[in-house]
Amino acid sequence: DQQVKQNSPSLSVQEGRISILNCDYTNSMFDYFLWYKKYPAEGPTFLISISSIKDKNEDGRFTVFLNKSAKHLSLHIVPSQPGDSAVYFCAASADNDMRFGAGTRLTVKP
Amino acid sequence: DTEVTQTPKHLVMGMTNKKSLKCEQHMGHRAMYWYKQKAKKPPELMFVYSYEKLSINESVPSRFSPECPNSSLLNLHLHALQPEDSALYLCASSQWRGRNEQFFGPGTRLTVL
Numbered sequence: 001d002q003q004v005k006q007n008s009p010s011l012s013v014q015e016g017r018i019s020i021l022n023c024d025y026t027n028s029m030f031d032y033f034l035w036y037k038k039y040p041a042e043g044p045t046f047l048i049s050i051s052s053i054k055d056k057n058e059d060g061r062f063t064v065f066l067n068k069s070a071k072h073l074s075l076h077i078v079p080s081q082p083g084d085s086a087v088y089f090c091a092a093s094a095d096n097d098m099r100f101g102a103g104t105r106l107t108v109k110p
Numbered sequence: 111d112t113e114v115t116q117t118p119k120h121l122v123m124g125m126t127n128k129k130s131l132k133c134e135q136h137m138g139h140r141a142m143y144w145y146k147q148k149a150k151k152p153p154e155l156m157f158v159y160s161y162e163k164l165s166i167n168e169s170v171p172s173r174f175s176p177e178c179p180n181s182s183l184l185n186l187h188l189h190a191l192q193p194e195d196s197a198l199y200l201c202a203s204s205q206w207r208g209r210n211e212q213f214f215g216p217g218t219r220l221t222v223l
Contacts, residue, residue, distance in 0.1 A: 043214030
């Protein structure tokens with residue numbers, strides 16, 4: 001039973017435009033959410049997080065939005081750059097450990 | 111030092127072999143994790159150590175045996191594996207177990223013949 005879902009396996013965006021990656025979760029006990037980026041042959045790298053007491057968190061070009069009623073979060077990257085091309089994992093945590101989505105492969109074209 | 115290191119990067123083993131995966135961090139983190147990741151799937155949690163004690167074992171077969179010799183080191187001992195155990199094995203650490211970011215190593219790509 002996958003509690004964290006990323007329904008888009010891939011996304012292609014033009015350089016300079018906005019990338020929007022989506023994530024849905026089913027467990028209402030999750031209250032801390034994270035996004036990770038993964039390049040080939042490397043482990044996932046932490047990008048940004050958000051607590052359930054907030055609905056938005058921003059860090060430079062990256063913004064995460066949380067809609068608790070819809071059990072949905074999204075990652076916005078503006079402007080997108082070719083170096084952002086990677087697999088992005090959404091993760092959610094309750095009081096113990098994290099569960100990950102299957103990832104979305106983002107390709108940013110020059 | 112904000113790095114989690116894992117050795118080896120690649121490992122090929124037969125079903126009768128015994129091998130070990132190693133993980134190390136020097137960030138003073140007190141929680142360490144082993145994940146298994148198959149292609150196009152999310153990382154799946156296998157084991158969690160919190161303050162050097164095994165906190166969770168997600169119903170992992172006994173052919174996988176974790177060990178935490180000290181707060182900086184984590185091992186995964188492998189014995190009598192099956193071909194379906196071939197996967198990327200990721201180690202991670204965090205300041206504490208729970209709601210905080212985990213730092214991942216590059217992983218060990220394991221192939222069981």
